[in-house]
Amino acid sequence: METGLDVFLDRSISKFKDANIGLVTNSTGINRELRMNIDLFLEKGLKVTKLFGPEHGVFGAAPDGAKVTDFIDPRYKIPVYSLYGDNLRPTKEMLEGIDVMIYDIQDVGLRFYTYIYTMAYCMEECAKYGIKFVVLDRPNPLCAEIVEGPTIKKDFESFVGGYGLALRYGLTIGELALYLNNEYNMGVNLTVIPMRNYKRSFFYDETELLWNTPSPNLPSLEHTILYIGMCLFEGVNVSVGRGTVHPFRYIGAPWIDSKKLYEELKKFNHQGVTFRERIFVPAAFKLQNQVCNGLEFFVTDKKKIKPLDLAIDVIATLRKIHSESFQWNDYFHDQSPRYYFDLLIGSDYYRKAIEEGATSKDFESIWQEESEEFLKISKKYWLY
Structure with missing residues (x-):
């Protein structure tokens, strides 16, 4: 090639x-x-x-x-x-x-x-x-x-x-x-x-x-596949593993009960991925030098994994089991305070829905409709 x-x-x-x-x-x-x-x-x-x-x-x-x-x-x-x-x-x-x-x-x-x-x-x-x-x-x-x-x-x-x-x-x-x-x-x-x-x-x-x-935090294809969804953690008060050897493979924070998170996430039965409890200390960026309890993810099938669904379900679970500690990050855009999560995912609908108890399955039909509509437009520009 x-x-x-x-x-x-x-x-x-x-x-x-x-x-x-x-x-x-x-x-x-x-x-x-x-x-x-x-x-x-x-x-x-x-x-x-x-x-x-x-x-x-x-x-x-x-x-x-x-x-x-x-x-x-x-x-x-x-x-x-x-x-x-x-x-x-x-x-x-x-x-x-x-x-x-x-x-x-x-x-x-x-x-x-x-x-x-x-x-x-x-x-x-x-x-x-x-x-x-x-x-x-x-x-x-x-x-x-x-x-x-x-x-x-x-x-x-x-x-x-x-x-x-x-x-x-x-x-x-x-x-x-x-x-x-x-x-x-x-x-x-x-x-x-x-x-x-x-x-x-x-x-x-x-x-x-x-x-x-x-870029510096995408050292392999596996990390890049996980980045599809795990980038959304930039919008919450959780480390996404920046400042470690595995950015976007780790997520964690000092306040997380990793055992409880692991058990709850298992119930979703996500395909193409496996994960384990993980403790790590970011040397830089968010939660620098703090002991973070969380999870480490491994891509087992790059064609079956749905990292976006996975990330939404981790965020929804964290908000459910740690409602007193979980926070959405502010982001000042054009001098107006916004939620960074909203800018990353493209709307404030999803954040509000998660606050009401939604998980990825509640978004599947919306995502399918919007992605199919985009594909109709973008397909005109295919070169291969």
């Missing part, structure tokens, strides 16, 4: 020999031999004049949520602009002198992953100034056949949710760019360089590519 980067270098590079290129990338911008895109571009004689980095920076090393600053790259002697600092969008000054912007970042196929909004904002700004936009396509590691979960509602759009997306949207990053450009009338001069020998049924471990760690 060849990524869009491999195909671009092999077949499309001559079209860009005379262009001044702005490259939006990070440490995932590698070819099959694990070589960085910028090195390969410069070797081929392309003029990369500016670099742009999303959350975690161009080296993928900055912590979750940390602002990243601009700098001059000491190796390439070119400016590196952060799109996760003072600016989430490239400014007119940043874009000056650029003929084409190339986006080459590994996605994970989930609505709350911030890289996709960096791409969307770059597309919108390039459209304003007549700059061509090229996306080098990469696999959806969670397979591009599955659309799952609720769609984002307009009143709950943020940098972790927008553009009418289903939570698990079942598109490659190139297909997503086509969807954004057409469904939201961005008007950018867009080119997508497709992959070769890719099947949308592939999970990442079926591509024969080495795992391309997309």
